[in-house]
Amino acid sequence: MMALLLALAAVDPPKTPPSIDGLPLGGLPPQSLPARGCAAYLFSTGRTRTLIAMASAEAGALRISINGAPADLARSTQAGSAGYGFAATTTYQGAGMSATLDLAVQNRRDLTQGAVIDQGSLRLDRPGEDTIILPLAGLIGCATQTP
Numbered sequence: 001m002m003a004l005l006l007a008l009a010a011v012d013p014p015k016t017p018p019s020i021d022g023l024p025l026g027g028l029p030p031q032s033l034p035a036r037g038c039a040a041y042l043f044s045t046g047r048t049r050t051l052i053a054m055a056s057a058e059a060g061a062l063r064i065s066i067n068g069a070p071a072d073l074a075r076s077t078q079a080g081s082a083g084y085g086f087a088a089t090t091t092y093q094g095a096g097m098s099a100t101l102d103l104a105v106q107n108r109r110d111l112t113q114g115a116v117i118d119q120g121s122l123r124l125d126r127p128g129e130d131t132i133i134l135p136l137a138g139l140i141g142c143a144t145q146t147p
Contacts, residue, residue: 018068020048023132025124026065027051034058038084038142040103040117045135052136053122055092055101057085062092062099064124071095083107084115084140097126105140113142 016027027050033039037058044052054063060075073092080088082105092099100123106116120136 017048017050020044021046024067026068028065033141034143036143038140040138040140042136042138045137073099099124115140
């Protein structure tokens with residue numbers, strides 16, 4: 001029994017996919033909860049399901065992986081209110097690209113210090129490249145309760 005536990009502990013954690021369903025968007029490794037405020041952990045909902053983006057409300061940043069390289073984009077515009085410091089529609093810019101995140105946030109009594117993102121989408125625009133629109137779902141987690 002002990003040998004089995006040691007063997008399982010030595011196994012590498014699963015690798016994040018460099019490409020999701022043939023797109024230039026890749027998976028992210030596990031992300032930490034922010035020290036302050038809330039973060040949205042967004043997962044692809046297609047054939048390959050993995051953590052695809054993390055948005056931080058307080059920092060106003062979106063982290064994604066493009067062509068196997070992480071990219072942090074800064075919030076540039078937002079419209080509407082989804083709750084927990086997030087807008088219903090937020091645009092981020094940086095690294096020669098623009099990303100628009102649309103979120104529908106649902107509060108649930110069985111979740112504390114967070115909420116469910118039951119539907120959302122990520123639109124990625126890069127000059128000279130096709131626009132990508134990817135459906136998402138996820139969770140919001142907060143360091144302190146800030147609805």
